[in-house]
Amino acid sequence: MSPTETPTRTPKRVTVSPLRYPGGKGLLYSRLRSIIRDNRLTSRTYVEPYAGGAGAALGLLVSGQVEEIAINDLDSAVYAFWRAVVDEPDEFSQLVRTVDLTVEEWEKQREVYDTAPRDNLLQLGFATFYLNRTNRSGVLNGGPIGGKDQTGNYKIDARFNRDTLLERIRLIGLYASRITVTNHDGRDVIKRYADDANAFIYADPPYFEKAGSLYMNAFDGAGHQSLADGLNLAKSAEWVLTYDNVPEVHSLYAERRRVLFSLNYSAHRVMKALEVMVFSDSLRIPADIRVAGDELLKAGVEV
Ligand SMILES: C[S@@+](CC[C@H](N)C(=O)[O-])C[C@H]1O[C@@H](n2cnc3c(N)ncnc32)[C@H](O)[C@@H]1O
Numbered sequence: 001m002s003p004t005e006t007p008t009r010t011p012k013r014v015t016v017s018p019l020r021y022p023g024g025k026g027l028l029y030s031r032l033r034s035i036i037r038d039n040r041l042t043s044r045t046y047v048e049p050y051a052g053g054a055g056a057a058l059g060l061l062v063s064g065q066v067e068e069i070a071i072n073d074l075d076s077a078v079y080a081f082w083r084a085v086v087d088e089p090d091e092f093s094q095l096v097r098t099v100d101l102t103v104e105e106w107e108k109q110r111e112v113y114d115t116a117p118r119d120n121l122l123q124l125g126f127a128t129f130y131l132n133r134t135n136r137s138g139v140l141n142g143g144p145i146g147g148k149d150q151t152g153n154y155k156i157d158a159r160f161n162r163d164t165l166l167e168r169i170r171l172i173g174l175y176a177s178r179i180t181v182t183n184h185d186g187r188d189v190i191k192r193y194a195d196d197a198n199a200f201i202y203a204d205p206p207y208f209e210k211a212g213s214l215y216m217n218a219f220d221g222a223g224h225q226s227l228a229d230g231l232n233l234a235k236s237a238e239w240v241l242t243y244d245n246v247p248e249v250h251s252l253y254a255e256r257r258r259v260l261f262s263l264n265y266s267a268h269r270v271m272k273a274l275e276v277m278v279f280s281d282s283l284r285i286p287a288d289i290r291v292a293g294d295e296l297l298k299a300g301v302e303v
Contacts (some may be wrong), residue, residue, distance in 0.1 A: 014059035018168045025204050026055025027208050027263045033065050034286040044200040047193050070180040072189045076118045077128040079183035084125030089173030095126050096165055100102035101157040106144050119233030133160045194234035201239040210248045228252040241278040253278045259293035
């Protein structure tokens, strides 16, 4: 089976990530693709300092839009997952093929997730994946789909289609030599690549208002400020940043070009679903992204 694509000539989304991610940016795939094409960035290293499910990064890699990706996450469990899939895809696949999908197994994996040595990448990475696929909404600290008594409409295996997941892991294994996985603070990753003319950074940090308890949030006001300092001072790398549309973002990046966007545009939900994309100075903003942003402004959205 090929990666799941929408049946159009220019897919909005190419789903390769085995992780479900609250707020996942797989849907940003088509916008990033047009930025990469318009700016001829294909041969650069595409860097996600806040990778999470890395939905956009993997979609861009397997569809040939970029040649190499660097994915980073400070959460040691998310990092363990990526290292395990990239470095040990066969062992990981064997676990996916054979693991029980029961509440009893869920309890075991939960225990591993909480207590496994952080350097046992296969064990911790698999437990992270198991919980992500069997928990409600993929939230790692949540409970199993269907509840512990399995009386809900959907059961614990509802999001664990072994064949689909095995195919995604196989694909990642094929591309392993082009994927670098690290476990640093995102700001250090930005520092590392900021002066690298061969890098294109897409930063999707924890948001100001939406972060909540969905995933690890190692950010406070100073964190947002120091991220802005790093990006605003980047000399050579091109970069794009996405955030929630709040006044703080507009003041941190007041000197940069900013465009509004909405991942699931619908007239009555638009006020809620709004986000902002910030661009490094020499990046050309594709017309479709600019026009869509202007339309949101015309629709009366405040910035
Ligand atoms: C908004 S999510 C990224 C979502 C991702 N773009 C996707 O499509 O799945 C933010 C991610 O940043 C990670 N994170 C939080 N604080 C971090 C930090 N200081 N440095 C690096 N990663 C961090 C979280 O673990 C989480 O996975």
